[in-house]
Amino acid sequence: FNTPFTGGVTEMGGLIIADVSASIVTGTAILCAVLFAFFRYTRIGVAMQAASQNQLAAYYMGIPVKMIFSLIWAISAGVAAVAGILLAPVSLIDVTIGLLGLKAFSAAVLGGFGSIPGAVVGGLLIGVIEQFSGIYLPEGFKDVAAYVVILLVLFLRPQGLFGNIGRKRV
Structure with missing residues (x-):
């Protein structure tokens, strides 16, 4: 438009x-x-x-x-x-536009759920990681980079960059 x-x-x-x-x-x-x-x-x-x-x-x-x-x-x-x-x-309106939501989800995971500044930083980091992976890595890695980041964050720091660990005493 x-x-x-x-x-x-x-x-x-x-x-x-x-x-x-x-x-x-x-x-x-x-x-x-x-x-x-x-x-x-x-x-x-x-x-x-x-x-x-x-x-x-x-x-x-x-x-x-x-x-x-x-x-x-x-x-x-x-x-x-x-x-x-x-x-x-x-x-453009496309049938694959839903994949954008998955990248937004990866930004929220990276930044930490419940943190608006974390989601913004996570989105910026996902964008930079995708751009650099498209330049320096072989063909096709750009599309997978956000999901690799989700897996790494979930393994290394499950609460994200700005998230808090919620613990309950029973």
Whole structure:
């Protein structure tokens, strides 16, 4: 799809960046900042975190857990819609677009579940690893690199880079 950013490029210190790519990165950064602020500084965001950690305790504290879960689904749909809008200028609708979700899952595993900054760092690392594996490794390794990273992270540090180890005393 054509956008106001289509066709333009920006050069910064020998690095050439397409304006459409810069707008996608900017839009994603804004969305992540809004989600981070929402979960950190609003009562509903904190209630969502409480309900995800312990539904029964959240219910006993007066949090309407069913409504919170419905709101979580609504926010998820909104984030997916924004992601689709951001992705539309650079990607075609394809039957293999679901593989992008698997790469997002690998970014979440690498960064640590429950950590928005971890997911961002994980996504950046997955992107860099894929690009370098496409350059320095034989043909076809670029497509497998994200899944190899998932396996390595699950073996070496199952909680991810920014995740916490949850332990319960019984």
